[in-house]
Amino acid sequence: MSRNQTGTADARIGGFSAELRESAKEIWEANHRHPFLKELGAGTLPTDKFIFYLRQDYVYLIDYARMFALGSAKADDVETMAWFARLLEGTLSTEMELHRQYCERFGVSRRELESTEPASVTVSYTSYMLREAYNGTLANVVASVLPCTWSYWEIGRALRDVPGSLDHELYREWIEMYSSDEFGELALYLTGLMNRLAEGLPERELRKLKEQFLTTSRYEYMFWDMAYKKEMWPN
Numbered sequence: 001m002s003r004n005q006t007g008t009a010d011a012r013i014g015g016f017s018a019e020l021r022e023s024a025k026e027i028w029e030a031n032h033r034h035p036f037l038k039e040l041g042a043g044t045l046p047t048d049k050f051i052f053y054l055r056q057d058y059v060y061l062i063d064y065a066r067m068f069a070l071g072s073a074k075a076d077d078v079e080t081m082a083w084f085a086r087l088l089e090g091t092l093s094t095e096m097e098l099h100r101q102y103c104e105r106f107g108v109s110r111r112e113l114e115s116t117e118p119a120s121v122t123v124s125y126t127s128y129m130l131r132e133a134y135n136g137t138l139a140n141v142v143a144s145v146l147p148c149t150w151s152y153w154e155i156g157r158a159l160r161d162v163p164g165s166l167d168h169e170l171y172r173e174w175i176e177m178y179s180s181d182e183f184g185e186l187a188l189y190l191t192g193l194m195n196r197l198a199e200g201l202p203e204r205e206l207r208k209l210k211e212q213f214l215t216t217s218r219y220e221y222m223f224w225d226m227a228y229k230k231e232m233w234p235n
């Protein structure tokens with residue numbers, strides 16, 4: 001077990017973000033134990049499950065990027081606006097490029113990738129996030145995306161610490177991207193922003209942020225599970 005697999009363990013993260021992480025602790029720990037991630041770390045994950053995941057994640061990322069566009073639109077100052085604009089661009093070019101390149105290796109064309117039919121969990125997850133973002137403030141946008149960025153960074157670092165995980169010719173790149181310092185900086189920025197935005201908010205609004213954080217934390221777990229089972233629609 002790596003030191004990153006359980007607690008928040010990151011001294012840089014405090015305040016309301018640490019509180020959010022603590023309140024969703026059980027579901028975050030369940031992520032680390034999920035067979036999709038156990039097998040990804042061990043290098044034994046069957047490639048058909050990984051491809052299924054990549055394709056669903058690609059269509060997920062299109063809407064996730066939209067969340068950053070909404071973050072930019074809802075920001076109160078130019079600096080924050082620019083930061084979300086860069087994150088939007090980074091998601092569309094760097095992160096999604098990882099998926100495009102993997103798919104090229106697997107013989108899935110870009111057109112096929114982009115026209116992937118979203119699974120029920122993917123539709124449910126992105127619809128929820130976008131609804132909360134469209135109806136809410138920047139704080140609601142951040143609370144909804146925080147588990148995505150932050151849990152991937154935590155997962156990336158935990159998997160990097162699994163002996164031999166980086167020797168795998170296929171999964172190494174995935175682990176490297178999500179455990180990278182660049183990716184970590186995004187997560188850290190968002191936790192800091194969450195802390196600033198939560199300051200002085202009434203209890204009712206803080207409860208709403210907690211609910212959003214917990215809901216997308218649960219969706220993160222459901223996403224791993226959906227991919228592992230290659231679960232689409234009933235018919």
Ligand SMILES: Cc1ncc(CO)c(N)n1
Pocket residue numbers: 057060061095147148149152220223
């Ligand atoms: C489902 C999901 N959550 C978070 C991330 C991190 O960007 C991702 N790629 N996919």
